[in-house]
Amino acid sequence: MAKESAFNIHPMDQFIIEPILMGENLEWYSFTNQALWMLISLASISFVFIYGSRKHQLVPGRLQSVAELMYFFIRDMIIDIAGQEGLRYFPYIFTLFILILFGNVLGLLPYSFTYTSHIAVTGFLALSVFISVTLIGFLRNGFGFLSLFWISSAPLALRPILLIIEVISYFVRPVSHSIRLAGNMMAGHAVIKVFAGFAGALGLGAIAPIFAITAVYGLEMLVVVIQAYVFTILTCVYLNDALHPGH
Amino acid sequence: MASASNNGAVGMPQLDFSTFPNQIFWLIIFCVILFAIVKLFIIPRMEDIFANRRKIIDGNVAKAEEIRLRVGEIEKQIEEELRKAKAQCDDIMSTSGNNIKEQMSIALEDSKIATSQLIEEAEERLKTLRDGSETAIEKISEDLAAEIINKLSRGK
Amino acid sequence: MVDGNLVEMGKLIGAGLACTGMGGAAIGVGHVVGNFLSGALRNPSAASGQTATMFIGIAFAEALGIFSFLVALLLMYAM
Numbered sequence: 001m002a003k004e005s006a007f008n009i010h011p012m013d014q015f016i017i018e019p020i021l022m023g024e025n026l027e028w029y030s031f032t033n034q035a036l037w038m039l040i041s042l043a044s045i046s047f048v049f050i051y052g053s054r055k056h057q058l059v060p061g062r063l064q065s066v067a068e069l070m071y072f073f074i075r076d077m078i079i080d081i082a083g084q085e086g087l088r089y090f091p092y093i094f095t096l097f098i099l100i101l102f103g104n105v106l107g108l109l110p111y112s113f114t115y116t117s118h119i120a121v122t123g124f125l126a127l128s129v130f131i132s133v134t135l136i137g138f139l140r141n142g143f144g145f146l147s148l149f150w151i152s153s154a155p156l157a158l159r160p161i162l163l164i165i166e167v168i169s170y171f172v173r174p175v176s177h178s179i180r181l182a183g184n185m186m187a188g189h190a191v192i193k194v195f196a197g198f199a200g201a202l203g204l205g206a207i208a209p210i211f212a213i214t215a216v217y218g219l220e221m222l223v224v225v226i227q228a229y230v231f232t233i234l235t236c237v238y239l240n241d242a243l244h245p246g247h
Numbered sequence: 248m249a250s251a252s253n254n255g256a257v258g259m260p261q262l263d264f265s266t267f268p269n270q271i272f273w274l275i276i277f278c279v280i281l282f283a284i285v286k287l288f289i290i291p292r293m294e295d296i297f298a299n300r301r302k303i304i305d306g307n308v309a310k311a312e313e314i315r316l317r318v319g320e321i322e323k324q325i326e327e328e329l330r331k332a333k334a335q336c337d338d339i340m341s342t343s344g345n346n347i348k349e350q351m352s353i354a355l356e357d358s359k360i361a362t363s364q365l366i367e368e369a370e371e372r373l374k375t376l377r378d379g380s381e382t383a384i385e386k387i388s389e390d391l392a393a394e395i396i397n398k399l400s401r402g403k
Numbered sequence: 404m405v406d407g408n409l410v411e412m413g414k415l416i417g418a419g420l421a422c423t424g425m426g427g428a429a430i431g432v433g434h435v436v437g438n439f440l441s442g443a444l445r446n447p448s449a450a451s452g453q454t455a456t457m458f459i460g461i462a463f464a465e466a467l468g469i470f471s472f473l474v475a476l477l478l479m480y481a482m
Contacts, residue, residue, distance in 0.1 A: 012480075077455065080455065081455065176466035176469070176470070179466075179469050179470070179473055180462065180465065180466055180469050183469040183472055183473060184469070187472060226458070229458065230458055230459075230461070230462045233455060233458060233459060233462075234459065234462060237459060
């Protein structure tokens, strides 16, 4: 349908994965634009966290204070939500956070590729969170983990109904977890692209679409950070459920 | 997807399942490298910075405690000195008071002696004067009596 | 779209209808934030401790809107 559109707007083109460097065909190993942006994100992370704090300054400079801010923000968040035992899983959650944050923020650059807008990526991350949280829950609490679904504070007659609801909501978790991130990223970028298409169609008189792009871009800056935060905080909440199921 | 890249996206690129193995392959590589960076570089570095800061803060706190103790000691010393000075002051005050009293009593005695001497002298002089005056009065009264008798006898 | 493909038309109408669900998510998110704010203005000292809870609430409210967005996208592109 999109190719028949009168304005010639292709908001979804920016999400196409195409191989670069190695040949024309997409194999499972070929180096794509997505892999390139993952590499760029890796370089940015190294720049901020390793180059930025190379001097181990006591009073941090600009880059080092950014790095420290993120580090201790996630650390305090885990302690707040999942308690002191949650700190054991800090490296995993921190990796997840900076992976998503840098992917989202770099995706806002013009001509860039947002790897977090792909359902395969976020689905993989959400599924790995889901599986590892479930495993942690069973390994730490044994079958006591199932008390998460049997809410002992509710009246007895309601408990079977609540059991069904809880089980469904437990298994919906990875779906909502992944689609929330991918959907937000995709929607924001598509909206910007659509307005950009309007601006292109209107030519020089395109003040309103350009203003709209600016506004949406400002909103996206906010959304991008909040979505990374939300993904991480939900991971912490799920981890807390696994660590202390009988709440 | 080479054809799609030429013609624009057909449908949602996100739901093109043929790209999934590629995406997940690169994502796993990316995750492993990122985790290694986090584990090997970022966390030790941040913890090091944090521990350093903690150490310096603790050092400063310890130093402050030490200084506080020393201040207390110095305060005690000052108090001691003050008490000593006060005692000395009291001592000086009392001795000087005694001195003054002594000197005053000496002076009093002296003045007493001097006054009594003066009084005696005066009394003596008074006595001599009185004696002198008595004889003079006697003489005068004798003269007066003689004169009166004279006049009286003349008048007769 | 001028070729009168009834299935295409149905898909697009269905996608449009599915997008109304996002309005519900918008109401939900607004409700969460508004209530948080009115509570926070009554007791500002307790507000900073509850921002994380607010974001979790927003995330849950928004998830359902995202589902309807997903349904719309699936109708438009995937079916």
